[in-house]
Amino acid sequence: MASLGFKSSPHDHALFVQHTSRGSILLLLYVDDMVITGDDRPGISKLKHYLGQQFETKDLGQLSYFLGLEVTSDTSGYYLSQAKYATDLLSRAGLTDTKVVTTPLEINAKFDAGDGTPLQNPTLYRQLVGSLIYLTVTRHDIAHAVHIVGPST
Template sequence: MVLLLLYVDDMIITGDDSTGISDLQQYLKSHFEMKDLGNLSYFLDLEVTSNPDGYNLSQAKYASDLISRSVITDTNVASTPLDTNVKLTPSDGALLSDPNLYRQLVGSLAYLTISRPDIAYAIHVVSQFMSAPRIAHFTVVLRILRYVKGTLFHGLHFSINSPLILSLLGCRLGW
């Protein structure tokens, strides 16, 4: 099996057939200008590392850049992405005068859920208020960002021993 993932001008070729991969690379090189950058380490803001236990996916640089773009200037971090007692409604407090930053941050945080399923529910909650975000909603977004700030290097681990097992790096879920 040979798999090709293509996004604009970025490509990943992988599979279990090394001859097939090599043949595909040669075919593509004969028709397109391309460079072989070696083993996968970074693709679409996903950082990929391998170790003897398997593969790790994270978006630490993306998350760090997102925090830098946000309005957070303090060093505070949050221990959870969402307060368990939070109950947001469409009429919580005053409307934001400029909802653009809210929308940008929530959209960026939604992309971060690729490697951070631990924030998916919190992002689901705040994304419900994209059309008319309020100050209370923005406060929750800031809490999510503070949580991400304290857990920058969390991500996904794909075990080499069991390809169907997915676990969170640096995170313990106690359901």
């Protein structure tokens, strides 16, 4: 990417940015998935053509889903949702038929490692907590509860 004039973002090393006379091009990579966006449309087309010559690529059109994030837009902006991700997470946890509550955790709740019964599958618990941490990208309202049940530092 550097040979094409892109610079790695200091905020995320998977994000590459190129500033041109027409605007900017942003390329976000995650394993074999990428998002290309920006306001330099000719530059984006040229980049897609170049990448298509170097690698087997498939243009999926306008961004609608990436890494568990559903993306929609209208004239007022972009919107992120993780509804499918959350539904899949509930299914994996075996909680699809449970009662819904408005507050996921009492405000002053405190837990101790000796509380309750030991888990049969602590690996699944750690995976679920990790998934819940990712869910807080769009669900800030659960951040406190996830912090309480998550790993202690």
